[in-house]
Amino acid sequence: MSGAYLEWRRVSRGDAAPHTSSMKLALLILLLLNPHLSSSKNTPASGQPQEDLVEQKCLLKNYTHHSCDKVFCQPWQKCIEGTCACKLPYQCPKAGTPVCATNGRGYPTYCHLKSFECLHPEIKFSNNGTCTAEEKFNVSLIYGSTDTEGIVQVKLVDQDEKMFICKNSWSTVEANVACFDLGFPLGVRDIQGRFNIPVNLKINSTECLHVRCQGVETSLAECTFTKRSSKASHGLAGVVCYTQDADFPTSQSFQCVNGKRIPQEKACDGVNDCGDRSDELCCKGCRGQAFLCKSGVCIPNQHKCNGEVDCITGDDESGCEEDKKNKIHKGLARSDQGGETEIETEETEMLTPDMDTERKRIKSLLPKLSCGVKRNSHIRRKRVVGGKPAEVGDYPWQVAIKDGERITCGGIYIGGCWILTAAHCVRPSRYRNYQIWTSLLDWLKPNSQLAVQGVSRVVVHEKYNGATYQNDIALVEMKKHPGKKECELINSVPACVPWSPYLFQPNDRCIISGWGREKDNQKVYSLRWGEVDLIGNCSKFYPGRYYEKEMQCAGTSDGSIDACKGDSGGPLVCKDVNNVTYVWGIVSWGENCGKPEFPGVYTRVASYFDWISYYVGRPLISQYNV
Numbered sequence: 154m155s156g157a158y159l160e161w162r163r164v165s166r167g168d169a170a171p172h173t174s175s176m177k178l179a180l181l182i183l184l185l186l187n188p189h190l191s192s193s194k195n196t197p198a199s200g201q202p203q204e205d206l207v208e209q210k211c212l213l214k215n216y217t218h219h220s221c222d223k224v225f226c227q228p229w230q231k232c233i234e235g236t237c238a239c240k241l242p243y244q245c246p247k248a249g250t251p252v253c254a255t256n257g258r259g260y261p262t263y264c265h266l267k268s269f270e271c272l273h274p275e276i277k278f279s280n281n282g283t284c285t286a287e288e289k290f291n292v293s294l295i296y297g298s299t300d301t302e303g304i305v306q307v308k309l310v311d312q313d314e315k316m317f318i319c320k321n322s323w324s325t326v327e328a329n330v331a332c333f334d335l336g337f338p339l340g341v342r343d344i345q346g347r348f349n350i351p352v353n354l355k356i357n358s359t360e361c362l363h364v365r366c367q368g369v370e371t372s373l374a375e376c377t378f379t380k381r382s383s384k385a386s387h388g389l390a391g392v393v394c395y396t397q398d399a400d401f402p403t404s405q406s407f408q409c410v411n412g413k414r415i416p417q418e419k420a421c422d423g424v425n426d427c428g429d430r431s432d433e434l435c436c437k438g439c440r441g442q443a444f445l446c447k448s449g450v451c452i453p454n455q456h457k458c459n460g461e462v463d464c465i466t467g468d469d470e471s472g473c474e475e476d477k478k479n480k481i482h483k484g485l486a487r488s489d490q491g492g493e494t495e496i497e498t499e500e501t502e503m504l505t506p507d508m509d510t511e512r513k514r515i516k517s518l519l520p521k522l523s524c525g526v527k528r529n530s531h532i533r534r535k536r537v538v539g540g541k542p543a544e545v546g547d548y549p550w551q552v553a554i555k556d557g558e559r560i561t562c563g564g565i566y567i568g569g570c571w572i573l574t575a576a577h578c579v580r581p582s583r584y585r586n587y588q589i590w591t592s593l594l595d596w597l598k599p600n601s602q603l604a605v606q607g608v609s610r611v612v613v614h615e616k617y618n619g620a621t622y623q624n625d626i627a628l629v630e631m632k633k634h635p636g637k638k639e640c641e642l643i644n645s646v647p648a649c650v651p652w653s654p655y656l657f658q659p660n661d662r663c664i665i666s667g668w669g670r671e672k673d674n675q676k677v678y679s680l681r682w683g684e685v686d687l688i689g690n691c692s693k694f695y696p697g698r699y700y701e702k703e704m705q706c707a708g709t710s711d712g713s714i715d716a717c718k719g720d721s722g723g724p725l726v727c728k729d730v731n732n733v734t735y736v737w738g739i740v741s742w743g744e745n746c747g748k749p750e751f752p753g754v755y756t757r758v759a760s761y762f763d764w765i766s767y768y769v770g771r772p773l774i775s776q777y778n779v
């Protein structure tokens with residue numbers, strides 16, 4: 154945590170620290186960025202220490218369930234400049250079953266309807282199949298003292314009677330969806346309440362319905378309703394929806410991005426108490442059983458190893474074979490309230506179609522990017538101090554940039570005809586002088602896989618600063634071979650372009666490669682590689698010269714592995730839990746080579762996702778098709 158940041162914290166808590174003018178300015182800027190701070194953003198009035206599971210610096214970014222830095226977008230959305238935006242219906246996969254909306258209109262698939270709803274939120278999902286006049290799903294509240302609360306009643310499309318929901322199938326997840334459906338955009342306030350249930354109301358427990366939502370629905374009609382043969386009496390589900398006038402006391406509360414306040418102890422518990430998930434997206438740890446994604450997001454424990462990736466870092470679905478075996482061994486399965494309970498043996502009758510399965514199916518039908526996965530990997534052999542020699546196919550995204558007679562820099566193939574490199578490596582006006590050598594190992598003994606491409610264009614970042622090395626990033630477009638529509642690089646594989654700054658963290662181990670000099674300035678002719686760790690807080694090594702958002706330091710504690718002169722423009726790649734390789738950095742600068750007190754500095758590629766996609770086109774590098 155930086156000193157400046159600590160200072161701000163003191164100011165926001167209202168301590169008696171004298172306000173310097175720079176502190177006042179910083180506070181003003183922060184308030185402009187987040188108006189909620191002016192009330193009591195996670196700063197209890199009692200002045201108690203802040204909740205330490207929450208990452209304060211991250212909160213300032215106001216992340217919600219629409220922030221693709223932190224979450225995956227829905228299949229009917231696309232990630233643009235950090236926000237999940239609505240796709241147009243025609244961008245949905247064509248396959249699927251027809252569905253009906255609340256406006257009585259039919260849509261060819263669930264994705265088409267959800268995409269339409271994304272643009273016109275007043276129209277919601279009603280039912281599967283074709284639209285007929287009588288069929289209407291309906292939710293209402295009864296026995297409450299105001300219209301914001303009550304026992305939940307639903308009328309399913311093909312049932313005549315309104316029915317109650319069983320309390321044991323009811324959680325914050327379902328209650329949020331019910332409140333959204335009823336027109337309370339901030340979701341649920343409480344699932345307990347004092348309701349005026351008539352004493353003569355006799356409900357047979359078999360008459361209540363079970364409901365299961367995923368938490369991404371906007372109407373209860375999208376959740377799955379079942380009827381169970383259980384004879385046990387469980388009580389009926391009720392809800393108090395959240396309204397601003399029925400506010401929580403301001404002390405000890407967490408301020409959600411949507412303006413809702415929730416008890417502080419509900420932040421980072423895996424449950425979307427805010428309704429916009431803003432209480433789960435900036436976490437250093439999670440409460441109870443919730444699972445902490447490497448990206449700092451808490452998800453409910455039952456989403457771990459459920460076959461759907463929830464963490465952008467993929468860690469909720471890795472190592473699941475072990476987990477599954479354990480679960481089966483212990484006879485454990487998903488329970489209603491978040492924990493794990495014994496598998497229920499009662500019969501269940503499905504009353505509504507399973508739209509969650511439909512949503513997963515749509516996801517699987519979306520086009521997938523092929524990047525970051527090597528075609529054939531083999532076992533490495535030789536080892537050399539300060540890096541090891543690479544073998545054919547080890548770094549299929551690594552390219553060499555030849556300027557005239559000399560190989561001056563490295564580069565990274567990112568797909569199509571595009572090479573990513575450092576701005577200080579190239580000049581747009583010199584594009585005719587450049588050649589891109591792919592699949593090269595040793596430039597004294599060119600291997601058979603080697604291919605050489607001309608260059609048609611060089612784009613240097615508009616804000617590249619040669620004095621400070623800020624925005625040291627450039628794109629090189631290769632020429633297509635005559636008569637060809639695409640750049641066909643048979644032996645090359647693109648590295649994936651990271652779209653979120655949370656995909657990798659300090660201390661993650663990554664790989665650098667290049668033809669750069671050895672520590673003793675000795676020339677190198679064959680491609681070498683080495684493992685380095687991402688380093689946080691790099692300002693301490695380069696005070697005043699390190700720009701956190703644009704740069705990333707990496708190295709080893711003894712400095713033995715480092716990039717050096719000639720490696721510039723080349724890759725710092727990191728592998729995710731699924732062994733997919735991302736270009737996390739571009740070799741940019743550093744004081745000397747191989748000195749532990751001066752780690753290598755790389756351009757932080759994730760910060761330039763939008764800049765890159767502007768030139769190369771979103772579909773080439775975007776995980777979400779556009």
Ligand code: 4AZ
Pocket residue numbers: 715716717718719720721740741742743744745746747752753754
């Ligand atoms: C260079 O001159 C250079 N040790 C590249 C990387 C580093 C230092 C210098 C990092 O291209």
